[in-house]
Amino acid sequence: MSASVAQLKHEGSQRQVVVAGAVAGLVSRFVIAPLDVIKIRLQLQIHSLSEPSSYRNLNGPVYKGTLGTLKRILHEEGLTGLWKGNIPAELLYLTYGSVQFSAYTSISHLLETIPPPYELPSSAASFISGAAAGAAATTVTYPLDLLRTRFAAQGNDRVYTSILASVRSIAQHEGPTGFFRGLGAGVSQIVPYMGLFFASYEQLKPIMANYPLLLPHGSSDAVAGIVASVLSKTAVYPLDTTRKRLQVQGPHRARYVHRNIPTYTGVLMTLNHIWKHEGRRGMYRGLTVSLLKAAPASAVTMWTYEQVMGLMLAYDEEHKGD
Template sequence: MPPGASPPASAEAWTWENAAAGAAAGFATVATLHPLDVVRTRFQVSGGRGCYDLPPYRNTAHAVYTIARSEGLRGLYAGFYPAVLGSTVSWGLYFFFYNRAKQRYLQGKDDQLRPVHHLVSAAEAGALVCLFTNPIWLVKTRLQLQTPSHHTSRYSGFSDALRTILKEEGWLALYRGIGPGLLLVTHGAIQFTAYEELRKALIFAKSRQTRTDNRSCDDSLNSIDYAALGAGSKQRPGSDGTPKYKDSWHVVKETARHEGVRGFYRGITSNLLKNLPAASLTFVVYENVIKLFKAAKEKT
């Protein structure tokens, strides 16, 4: 559905198709870029106050090489199953909630959503997804921090980690880090607002060049367009199972005290290397799956 356009007659069906396309996009992104996520996670906890027993990494390339050499492919894809589950569920729910919110704001309006509507819709979707998926991301992070030399609180896999955390720490442990997660919703909201506005501008520019209406130009957008739009829109506990920090504010204070400003930017290189292509890939897969659904509907 073009941004700002009226929802189709079968709006509810399209919402579910948005969810399916989002899930496919989430799966493709994780399957392709998971090793960089592992590197980012390990950089973020290395050199701090926790005893994570991680080898020293000089940079992203050295981290990838070291993990591959000492742990093999299994190490580069540590926490892969919860990451796939989390990303597939997250993006599926995100696009579902996001499009439902946009349809709600479209009611009574003149077929045009303003940037503030995209911002609020994305923030609303992000908050709901965060509440649903925080336990999955917590388990994924713990699995990514396990190395061959890390023998304490060893988890054999996703289900074992989930059972162990629930048994030893209670269900509230699954929601550690929910505060920062909800704060990061603003990042996704800004990204989606930028994507919608850039997409709208590109469709308008193409319609002027070809002298056709916006809907026809929307159908003419290709994977390169979606990749460029996606990239352009994107510019924990200790190893003994006990919390390393009391709360989010404690994390900020202790990181600043012991590591300085540099501590807040650990893993930024691998994060940038992951996020720009991830944003492009997510929207390329999403938009192309939506096109497949649209083509299938037109044939029937």
């Protein structure tokens, strides 16, 4: 498939959009699961090895860099440690992909109905559609995101023994709002992220498509997705760290692999605390692995979405007369 994101709005039925989005999310999650666990561990760490006076007697691991974190998890928790939280994460990505692409196409169609001379420029329409789709998908799937973070944050001392046990525990000790800790940071992050991502992707994809010899077999879609994702992810990363810190608040905060996570009560308070006590390093801890994760995730997502959509459209075309 070589159609642009804007053209995707006119391809396929709503069911096909949902299926393609779900498959894309599922595949991308499987690919980047270990990097996601490493990123979460780094984001929840309030000190690094370069701050020796700060991490003594923390009663928990201190990770240094992506490879150092990978080695330590493998040594202390085994290979399965890199896939902690994978079940809620798979459900998250499966649902998120469906909601995101479905909302994006629906909102795009709605914006196209705006009559002249009030119609929006293509880039503005893509930004609004992407931001709104991201906010909707984030809100709908947020409890799964929270469960993913909490499972990835627990070491050999298991806070929750199963998904069902975690749901029961949160409902009993934290109430319904416990499933949405940090939602404000999540929405605040995803709105500019998805808006910037889709707007950048729309602009980059036709440019990349002009180099078929360098980027054959649909790889231009993947490259455009990588560049757009890196730019967007870096811009909003402090909010992602804030979301992770808020997600592990609650009665079991001191039982996660990092046992010294401070108490936070809101987005602004968390941002201020991290900046005051950890500085810029704290805001961007784990950014390297986050970018390593974001690049293949977005590339696989966009490439898989367009390939699955292409297969379904081709199937419909072949069986049109049946």
